[in-house]
Structure formats: structure tokens, C-alpha cells
Amino acid sequence: MKKASFAYWMVQIISWGLFCGMVGIASFVQGDFKGKTPYKLIELFFLLILVSHGIRYVLLRLDWINLKLAPLLPRVLLLNIFAAVLLVFLINISSLIIFGVSFIPFLEFIINVSLYTIFFIMWSAVYLTYHLMAKSRKQELHSLKLEASHHEIELKTLRDQLNPHFLFNSLNSIRALIEIDPATAKGAITTLSNLLRNSLQMGKRTQVSLADEINLVQEYLRLEKIRFEERLNYSLEVDVPSSLQIPPFIIQTMTENAIKHGISKKSDGGIIDIHIFEEGDRINLQVINTGGTYIPDRKEGIGISNLTRRLQIQYGDDAGFSLKNDKTRVVACAWIAKNKVKHTI
Numbered sequence: 001m002k003k004a005s006f007a008y009w010m011v012q013i014i015s016w017g018l019f020c021g022m023v024g025i026a027s028f029v030q031g032d033f034k035g036k037t038p039y040k041l042i043e044l045f046f047l048l049i050l051v052s053h054g055i056r057y058v059l060l061r062l063d064w065i066n067l068k069l070a071p072l073l074p075r076v077l078l079l080n081i082f083a084a085v086l087l088v089f090l091i092n093i094s095s096l097i098i099f100g101v102s103f104i105p106f107l108e109f110i111i112n113v114s115l116y117t118i119f120f121i122m123w124s125a126v127y128l129t130y131h132l133m134a135k136s137r138k139q140e141l142h143s144l145k146l147e148a149s150h151h152e153i154e155l156k157t158l159r160d161q162l163n164p165h166f167l168f169n170s171l172n173s174i175r176a177l178i179e180i181d182p183a184t185a186k187g188a189i190t191t192l193s194n195l196l197r198n199s200l201q202m203g204k205r206t207q208v209s210l211a212d213e214i215n216l217v218q219e220y221l222r223l224e225k226i227r228f229e230e231r232l233n234y235s236l237e238v239d240v241p242s243s244l245q246i247p248p249f250i251i252q253t254m255t256e257n258a259i260k261h262g263i264s265k266k267s268d269g270g271i272i273d274i275h276i277f278e279e280g281d282r283i284n285l286q287v288i289n290t291g292g293t294y295i296p297d298r299k300e301g302i303g304i305s306n307l308t309r310r311l312q313i314q315y316g317d318d319a320g321f322s323l324k325n326d327k328t329r330v331v332a333c334a335w336i337a338k339n340k341v342k343h344t345i
Contacts (some may be wrong), residue, residue, distance in 0.1 A: 002212045002219070010051050012053065013049070016048040016049055017045060020041045020045045022042070023041060024037070024041050027041075036099055036286045039093045039099075040095070041080050043091070043098075044091065044189065047090055047091060047094075050086045051090075051118065052083070054083065055080065055315075056127060059124075059127075059128075063154065065132075065201065072128075074245060076121075076124050078118050078123055080121050083116075083118075084114075084116035084120055085113050088112045088113050088116060092109075097215050101195070103157070113216070154274060169189045171192075174189060174223075175225060177226065180310050182235055188226045188227070191222055191226070192225045205313065207245040207248075208245065208246065208247075208248045209243055209248065210240065210241070210244040210246055210276065211344075212248075213246060213248065213250065213252065214236065214251070216249075216252050217236070217255055217274065220256065228263060228264075228269055231263065231266075231269025231270075231271070232263055232270070233270075233271045233272070234236065234271065234272040235271070235273050237274065237275045237277075239276065239278065240277060240278055240283060243343045244283065244285075244342075244343060244344075245342045247311065247314055249307075250273065250334050251276075251310075251334075253303040253304065254285070254287040254307070254332040254334065255306055256303060257303055257332065258288075258289035258330065259268060259272070259289070261294075262330055269288055270288065271288070272289045273288040274286070274288075274290075281336075281337060282337060283335065283337075283341055284334075284335050286331065286332070287332045287333075287345060288329050288331050288332075289324070289329065289330050290328055290329050290330075294323055295345045304321070304323070313335070315336060315340055318339075319335060319337065319340070320334070320335055321333070321334045321335075
């Protein structure tokens with residue numbers, strides 16, 4: 001606010017100072033710059049600032065600056081005419097009192113009023129344009145804050161959806177082991193406990209390090225390995241710095257989806273290959289599985305639709321997700337533009 005006020009007064013002083021300077025130069029060229037002229041120019045300078053500031057006061061006091069264009073224009077025109085009349089009248093009163101100069105003729109009075117009306121209209125146009133631009137910026141900033149707040153709420157909702165979804169699938173895996181192999185089920189519960197602790201901590205954040213995400217995925221795969229035994233084999237290859245920050249549960253969701261729709265559907269299981277690598281200007285987070293077939297028209301589950309939405313909210317067009325068949329394999333790939341990926345400090 002103080003900066004805006006300072007800028008306003010600086011513009012007032014400089015603009016009207018230049019105007020009076022130009023009038024003084026014109027007087028000097030015409031040979032009229034003598035006697036009382038310098039004093040009259042100083043007087044004009046202060047009166048112009050006073051009257052134009054009065055215009056601003058009326059615009060703000062009566063809230064005209066927030067009117068639409070149609071009702072605003074006639075009001076501003078009348079205000080500028082009144083301001084010009086007041087200025088010329090004050091100049092003549094001052095000349096009469098200080099310099100003993102009589103009032104100017106009526107015709108000259110009208111001409112001066114017309115000229116100053118034009119100058120004040122120009123001043124008002126500049127001021128209103130600046131105000132409208134500032135108002136537009138404030139509205140845009142307000143809209144962006146509302147949108148950011150909405151996105152933050154939506155992201156939190158999406159993250160909260162993942163924990164129960166993740167827990168439900170993990171408990172299903174352990175339930176299948178309880179009657180068959182109680183000892184293994186007991187170890188699986190310990191692994192699940194570690195998983196839940198890590199996932200709850202990660203679920204509170206919008207960004208996690210790639211190292212934390214990989215640790216979560218490895219815990220999850222160890223849990224599923226207990227369930228599927230030799231039916232599940234996996235590999236993990238990371239060719240980028242582990243300090244990269246990504247949204248939580250991105251790789252874990254794709255891995256979970258690969259097991260649910262791929263490995264678990266085949267009696268002989270399959271292989272999951274996880275590969276994180278750079279390709280051009282992108283960071284690719286890729287999960288490949290054998291044992292299933294992607295059906296494009298099939299409705300996506302909560303995990304994949306959730307993943308896609310979170311990428312869109314956080315990165316817009318600078319991230320994406322694809323799911324496709326590659327011969328006997330299904331390839332899921334989330335990508336993020338390299339210039340949008342930060343590193344853990």
C-alpha cells in the first residue's frame with residue numbers, strides 16, 4: 001500500500017512537473033518567460049496536483065472506479081469539466097489576490113477550461129486504466145489462490161483415498177495366507193506394519209523423494225512375494241538420482257495395478273519390471289508386467305484414475321500417464337517434465 005501511494009505521488013509530481021516545464025519552455029521560446037511567469041508556473045504546478053488529487057478522491061470516495069463503462073464515462077466527463085472550471089477559477093483568484101491581475105475575459109476563460117478539461121480527461125484515463133489493471137491483477141491472484149486451495153483440498157482427498165485402498169488390498173493378501181501358512185502370515189503382518197507406517201507418513205506430503213517411494217514399493221513387493229511366492233518375480237532399475245521428488249504412491253500404485261490385473265490373473269504368475277529413467281526432457285516412471293492384457297475400453301480403477309488426476313493437478317501438461325500393450329506385456333508409464341522435478345535438499 002505504501003509503495004503504491006509513493007508511486008502515485010511520484011507520478012503526480014513528475015507528470016505535472018513535465019507539463020509545467022513544457023509550458024515554461026513554450027513561454028521562453030515566445031519571449032514571455034519574464035516577470036511573474038516563473039511564479040505563475042509554480043502556482044499552476046501545485047494547483048494541478050491539488051485538483052487532480054481531488055478528482056482521484058471523488059472517484060474513490062463515491063466508488064465510481066468500480067462502475068461499468070456506460071455509467072462511468074458521463075460521470076468522469078462532468079467531474080473533469082468541473083475540475084477544469086475550478087482550476088481556472090483558482091488561478092484567476094490567486095492572480096487577483098497575489099499579483100493584482102484582473103479576471104480574464106469570458107471567452108478566454110472558456111478556452112482555458114476546455115484545454116484543462118482535455119488534460120484532466122487524459123489524466124483520468126491513465127489513472128482509471130492503471131486502477132483497472134491493478135484490480136484485474138488482484139482478481140486474477142484471488143482466483144489463483146482459490147484454485148490452488150481447491151487443488152490442495154482435492155489432492156488431500158485423493159491421498160486419503162489411497163491409504164484405505166492400499167490397506168484393503170494388503171489385508172486381502174494376508175488373509176489368503178492365514179489358513180495356508182500362519183507363520184508366513186505373521187511375517188507379512190510385520191511387513192504390512194512397516195508399510196502402513198511409511199505410507200501414512202508419505203500420505204501427508206505432496207512430494208516425496210524417489211528413494212522413499214522406492215523403499216515403499218520394495219516393502220510392498222516383499223509382502224506380495226510372500227503371497228505369490230514363485231509366481232511373482234520382479235526387478236527394479238533406477239537410472240536417475242534418488243533425490244528426485246515425485247508425488248507419493250505413483251510407482252506403488254502402478255505396481256499394485258500390475259499385480260492385481262496381471263500377476264494374480266495367471267496361474268503361473270509373471271514378472272514385474274520397474275524402471276525409472278530419463279528420456280529426452282522427461283523422467284519416466286515405468287512399470288512393466290507379464291501375465292495380463294490391457295483392455296483400452298475397460299473402466300480404470302480408483303488407483304489409476306487417482307494417479308492420473310494427481311499428476312494433472314500438480315503438473316498440468318508437464319506430466320502424464322499411459323497404459324498400453326507391448327506384445328505379451330503391459331506397460332504403465334507415468335512421466336514428468338525434467339524441468340518440473342525438484343531434488344530433495
